[in-house]
Amino acid sequence: MLQRSDGGHQLPAVSGNVPPSAVNMDLTMCGLLVDRAAAIAERYAAEQSWPAVKDAWFDERLGERSTKDSSQGIFRVLSSRFKNAPPALPNPSSLPAIFEACNRPVERAQILYLYLIADDPLVRHVIQRVIEAQLTTSNPTLDFSNETLLGYLDELTYVDGSSFDYAESTTIRWCEGLRSVLREIGVIDSQQSTTGEVPRLREVPLLVAVGYSYAVADDEQHWHESPRGLQYFFQPADEWEEAFDRVAATDHWEYRTHHSGLALHPIDSPYGFSESLEEQ
Numbered sequence: 312m313l314q315r316s317d318g319g320h321q322l323p324a325v326s327g328n329v330p331p332s333a334v335n336m337d338l339t340m341c342g343l344l345v346d347r348a349a350a351i352a353e354r355y356a357a358e359q360s361w362p363a364v365k366d367a368w369f370d371e372r373l374g375e376r377s378t379k380d381s382s383q384g385i386f387r388v389l390s391s392r393f394k395n396a397p398p399a400l401p402n403p404s405s406l407p408a409i410f411e412a413c414n415r416p417v418e419r420a421q422i423l424y425l426y427l428i429a430d431d432p433l434v435r436h437v438i439q440r441v442i443e444a445q446l447t448t449s450n451p452t453l454d455f456s457n458e459t460l461l462g463y464l465d466e467l468t469y470v471d472g473s474s475f476d477y478a479e480s481t482t483i484r485w486c487e488g489l490r491s492v493l494r495e496i497g498v499i500d501s502q503q504s505t506t507g508e509v510p511r512l513r514e515v516p517l518l519v520a521v522g523y524s525y526a527v528a529d530d531e532q533h534w535h536e537s538p539r540g541l542q543y544f545f546q547p548a549d550e551w552e553e554a555f556d557r558v559a560a561t562d563h564w565e566y567r568t569h570h571s572g573l574a575l576h577p578i579d580s581p582y583g584f585s586e587s588l589e590e591q
Contacts, residue, residue, distance in 0.1 A: 322542060325436035331469045334433050336481055337388045338488035343423045343495050345416055348389050352406035359404065361390060392426040399526035400425060401519065405585045413515050420495040421516040421544070425523055427492065428543050434489065437463045442542055453507040453545060455493060460486045498545070509545045512554070514561070520544060521558045522581035532574045 354364045368386050393403040401409060410419050428435050440463040441453055464482055467475040477485075493499045498507035512520060520540030528534030541551055555575050558564045563584040566573045577583055 321537060322439045322442065322539060325432050325439065326467050328470055329432045330471065331473060334467075334469075334475070335431075336477065336485055337391075337431065338434060338492070339481065339484045340488075341385050341388055342488055342491040343420050343427065344385065344389060345420050345423060345495065347385065348392075348423050349406070349410055349419060351386070351389055352393065352403050352410070355393065356404040356407050361394065364390070392423075392430040395430045396426055397429055397527070399523050399581075400429060401522075401582045401585055405582065409515060409519070409585050414513070417495065417497045417510075418513055418516050420492075421497070421510070421512065422519050424492060424496045425519065425540065425543065433464075433467070433485075434492075436467055437489065438543060440466070442545060445545060445547075451508065453498065453509075454505070455486075455490055455499065455507055456505040457483055457486050460489065496544075507545075509547065512544060512546070514557070517554060517557060518561065518563065518584050519582070521554065521564070521575075522577070525575075525577065526581040531576070532569050535575055 351364060351368070354367050355361065358364055358367070365386060369382065396403060406422070409422065413419050413422075428438060437460060441455070441459075444459075445453060461479075461482055464475055464477075464485075469475075490499055490505065493507055494502070497510035499505075500508075520543075521538065523540040524538035525531065525534050527539055528537070535551065535555060538551060541554060546554060559566055559575060561584065563579070564575055564577055567576050568574075580586070
């Protein structure tokens with residue numbers, strides 16, 4: 312059995328640690344846009360050049376938008392999530408093979424959600440506040456109402472001591488954008504709903520979530536005490552071990568014995584499964 316220390320669930324705080332310039336309202340422009348994001352990743356895998364991908368976006372109308380300005384905006388936001396992706400996430404050039412292994416659109420959306428979380432500190436802040444609220448209540452329902460989300464936004468402060476400050480109409484549209492993302496990843500079930508439930512992670516998104524949790528951690532022996540990828544999907548702590556067992560049952564991860572107990576490790580690399588997919 313994996314052993315956990317007390318207080319291991321804490322995620323790195325966003326509030327007080329980001330400059331005002333890092334925060335934007337891009338979520339009011341577009342959510343995950345799974346098909347278009349997948350088209351960008353596929354072209355990047357082929358070209359290995361962001362300027363070439365941008366040219367194709369406009370020349371071949373990959374953006375499927377009627378105006379140049381809106382198409383430019385969409386490309387800027389979607390490509391930013393890939394360009395700024397940390398090494399702890401799969402390289403964007405690996406995504407076409409990973410997406411091909413997914414059986415449902417929700418699985419691809421769940422993978423793209425982690426790129427959004429990594430790229431957008433405002434989304435990360437609010438999601439982390441929802442997770443904190445989840446830990447302090449026995450109610451399994453997740454609250455994404457405007458009242459709750461606006462409260463979390465108002466709590467955000469910047470590294471220079473200033474506070475989050477956008478017009479209420481803009482922040483309400485931002486809340487609608489966040490709920491749209493959560494519908495795509497299987498947390499919220501309808502356009503009218505403002506509450507959500509813990510989503511099911513099938514094999515491919517689970518491998519990515521666990522790979523991210525391992526790669527982003529400072530300690531490879533104790534990363535399972537606060538698996539960031541699973542937390543961002545609101546997975547309860549009492550279900551982490553089941554998720555680890557599912558991952559260990561694949562050909563890409565295994566349990567190893569350390570002086571402190573068992574630890575889950577990738578056999579080759581955190582995303583070894585994606586490398587094998589690309590070779591097929």
